[in-house]
Amino acid sequence: xxNTSETHDPKGTDKVWSVRIIDLSGASEGDTVEEVSDFxxxxxxxxxxxxxxxxxxxxCRVPGATxxxxxxxxxxxxENAEVIDADDDGWKSANELDDFAASPATxxxxxxxxxxxxxxxxxxxxxxxxxxxxxxxxxxxxxEVIRH
Numbered sequence: 001x002x003n004t005s006e007t008h009d010p011k012g013t014d015k016v017w018s019v020r021i022i023d024l025s026g027a028s029e030g031d032t033v034e035e036v037s038d039f040x041x042x043x044x045x046x047x048x049x050x051x052x053x054x055x056x057x058x059x060c061r062v063p064g065a066t067x068x069x070x071x072x073x074x075x076x077x078x079e080n081a082e083v084i085d086a087d088d089d090g091w092k093s094a095n096e097l098d099d100f101a102a103s104p105a106t107x108x109x110x111x112x113x114x115x116x117x118x119x120x121x122x123x124x125x126x127x128x129x130x131x132x133x134x135x136x137x138x139x140x141x142x143x144e145v146i147r148h
Contacts, residue, residue: 015085017045021052022080033079038117042083046091048115049081053093055110056080057100070101 017039022031039045060073074097083090113119 015042017042017086018084019045019049019052020082020084022082024075024078024080035084036116036118040117042086042089044115044117045083045086048112048117049083049091049093050096051110051112051115052079052081053096054100054105055112057097058105058110061101061104067098067101071097074101 016037018035018037019039020035021033023033024031036048039048056078057070057074060078061070062073065073080093082092
């Protein structure tokens with residue numbers, strides 16, 4: 001079994017969700033560009049897939065293009081995204097392609113990078129390494145303020 005869609009417990013409640021990125025141009029061997037894993041839940045994977053496709057369509061849009069031309073360009077040069085092993089619960093690009101092509105996306109609608117699990121960090125990583133210079137015997141929590 002592929003570890004990117006593996007179920008950790010017998011009931012399937014601890015599922016690791018993954019999204020497959022598919023090159024529609026056929027330039028990639030097997031058409032799969034990559035698989036993105038470690039989504040928090042299915043809703044997170046669905047939101048990522050949706051935003052990824054929305055961005056791909058916008059990258060294929062040229063000024064003055066008709067809805068049909070945008071779709072033709074996307075099918076020739078774009079990238080699709082699908083949630084692996086989500087069946088009917090996974091987001092499907094086919095359900096929204098016409099709407100996406102008909103109206104340009106806002107920057108927020110296409111910002112898949114903001115929800116990319118490869119970029120998410122936990123609180124400890126944000127805080128950085130522990131401060132080794134802290135004097136544990138110093139109970140004074142006041143800080144000096146320097147004014148110019």
